[in-house]
Amino acid sequence: MDFNDTPEEATYRAQVRSWLDKNAVRKADAKDLPLPKTLEEVLKQSKAWQAKKADAGYACITWPKEWGGGGGTTIQNVIYGQEESNYAVPGGIFAIGLGMCIPTVMAWGPEDAKKRYVGPAVRGDEIWCQLFSEPAGGSDVAGLRTRAEKDGDEWVINGQKVWTSGAHYSDFGIVLTRTDPNVPKHKGLTMFYIDMKSPGVEVRPIKQMSGGSDFNEVFFTNVRVKDSQRLGNVGDGWKVALTTLMNERLAVGGSQGNADADDLIELARETEIAGEPAIRNGAVRERIANWYVQAQGLKFTRFRTLTALSRGETPGPESSISKIVAANKMQELGSFGMDLQDMGGVIRDRSVSPAEGAYTEQWIGAAGYRIAGGTDEILRNIVAERVLGMPQDVRVDKDLPFNQAPRGK
Structure with missing residues (x-):
């Protein structure tokens, strides 16, 4: 692979660098700039920068223009990321939404959901979080116990999530639930997107040793969501979740x-x-x-x-x-x-x-x-x-119905 810019890529890089010079401050010149002191200031600065990028076509460069993206190529996205890394710009607030949640909505959501939610997320008007981990599940995402039960054309969600980054300032989230406990744990899951301001959703920030409170506990008490908010088919939640997880590991890595x-x-x-x-x-x-x-x-x-x-x-x-x-x-x-x-x-x-x-x-x-x-x-x-193709780890509960899997007392 040749990592040198083609003439077209060099032109694009010069264009990006010129725009950043006009709209941002290089890191070498930013040491004396005041840092935001409150979460409100962080959100305000991050949203302003995201909107500015979106207006210039530099937010979600590879996404279709009709959804608010730049309609560009993967290499253009790489070039922009390389150049932006040299500037002191807000970052992190939208990483989960644009890097994990919205790609899942785009892959599995109905057309009306894509038209409603993708554009505002790209512009930074709305922030998303990912509701997967649970206290009893540990590292086993498929071991979750938050349940969703069908009631007419709605689902009723009860349970708890933990370590949810940004839940305290998020507008929406994607949540993985158990809809059938009578099948093995990976087969009885269904994913939904929810409004974080819905009745019955309670967010409790967790105080960290670093002094921050970026993680949260989230409790669901009879939270009602429409069946139209389902991502993928009933019972296909694990397949949908893999889209999120692969994008998450790419983003974190x-x-x-x-x-x-x-x-x-x-x-x-x-x-x-x-x-x-x-x-x-x-x-x-x-x-x-x-x-x-x-x-x-x-x-x-x-x-x-x-x-x-x-x-x-x-x-x-x-x-x-x-x-x-x-x-x-x-x-x-x-x-x-x-x-x-x-x-x-x-x-x-x-x-x-x-x-x-x-x-x-x-x-x-x-x-x-x-x-x-x-x-x-x-x-x-x-x-x-x-x-590497090595033998799988021993999983004693792999083929057991979830409600028959052994649990600690």
């Missing part, structure tokens, strides 16, 4: 915005070990080189996935490889960045810490990335079974 090898090189130039710049220390250079190699491997693995996407295919199990490597690298690199700063490395105060608390926050938050989108253990099983 390709997460941007965290410190990487290049940032660590700069930190090593600015900090000292035994009276000289840390970058001159052989052990430091060896560690940084290892993470640089990992970063390149992630980049080229992601290119393979982008090739599949460009052919109209759903991201496959190879996305799990990127997610396993990226999450662990994020945690290890954050820890090493803290160590380089000596006692200042444990300080999260951006006005005191040499790296403005970036490595401390990365280290604290990295543990969540090793769970989000599938734990390390689940993803290693996926790679072993679906990529």
